[in-house]
Amino acid sequence: MWDRVDRATFQSAVRAAALVFVAAWLFSDDVRAWVPVWAPILVLLAAEVEFVVRGRREEQRPPGARVPPGPEDADLGFGELVEDEEGIHFLPPPPRPERSRRRLGWLVGGLVAAVVVALAVRSDRAATWSALPADARGRAEARFAAEASRIAGVPVRVRCDEGYAFTGAGSDTLGVAFPASGLTYLDPSVCRALHDLAFGGDRRAREHTTDAIIVLAHEAVHLGGERREGVTECLALQEAGPLAVRLGLDEGKARKALWSAFERRLAERTVIRASYALPASCRDGGALDRRPADPRFPF
Numbered sequence: 001m002w003d004r005v006d007r008a009t010f011q012s013a014v015r016a017a018a019l020v021f022v023a024a025w026l027f028s029d030d031v032r033a034w035v036p037v038w039a040p041i042l043v044l045l046a047a048e049v050e051f052v053v054r055g056r057r058e059e060q061r062p063p064g065a066r067v068p069p070g071p072e073d074a075d076l077g078f079g080e081l082v083e084d085e086e087g088i089h090f091l092p093p094p095p096r097p098e099r100s101r102r103r104l105g106w107l108v109g110g111l112v113a114a115v116v117v118a119l120a121v122r123s124d125r126a127a128t129w130s131a132l133p134a135d136a137r138g139r140a141e142a143r144f145a146a147e148a149s150r151i152a153g154v155p156v157r158v159r160c161d162e163g164y165a166f167t168g169a170g171s172d173t174l175g176v177a178f179p180a181s182g183l184t185y186l187d188p189s190v191c192r193a194l195h196d197l198a199f200g201g202d203r204r205a206r207e208h209t210t211d212a213i214i215v216l217a218h219e220a221v222h223l224g225g226e227r228r229e230g231v232t233e234c235l236a237l238q239e240a241g242p243l244a245v246r247l248g249l250d251e252g253k254a255r256k257a258l259w260s261a262f263e264r265r266l267a268e269r270t271v272i273r274a275s276y277a278l279p280a281s282c283r284d285g286g287a288l289d290r291r292p293a294d295p296r297f298p299f
């Protein structure tokens, strides 16, 4: 039966299907949640292996079928005709640099493949909040809620927004707060970073960990009743230090990380939405300094 299927068509169909699948995998959290990263790669690999194996088994084309360009092709640009005392001669074209084009193709293909794998690994890491067992997620949410309540000054709930129903356009992007109901939804990547710090023993002060801590503090400040974004972010930067230490980050690392987060936000002041920019009073000794006696700011 397989012999009757046009192999090229079959191969193209498999490749196209695999590409569609990889694209769906990259851009849909639902697909990612159900299909592991190596599945599309295996499908593509199987298709390529089949292609090579069948090609090897095929009979070789009889040699000598190709005729190199001769004198009659000179007017087409293949070589040229030159005349000297002995008559007219055909000068064949210089040999083409062999295979360089094919090598370039491999190089470009390899590069594209590397980029796709890097993207896949990155988005896999971001999506793995849903990969945690349910009880681990529940325990983590309870811990985040306790921390947020402490910052807000009132009991609040924290939910990790697995379906991206609330985070996204129109909110703070990585979190959204509903002060009236004492509830905040956080982006799953934020929850995962916080979980890894508090429960997973990942104590590196990486930028996305620091940002996740600031997001939790930011939404907690909103739940405490502050609505102005710039003020909220300034207070969050100051709350984030002690919060980071409570979640397990080394104090020295937390101070460094928050200082650079503060610097980043000051540098971004002109490019971010005006309402999100830190107010001028967000500085050591300024009106928003919650620890005026402490010369270290924000933590």
Ligand SMILES: [Zn+2]
Pocket (backbone or CB within 6 Å): 172, 218, 222, 229, 232
């Ligand atoms: Zn906000």
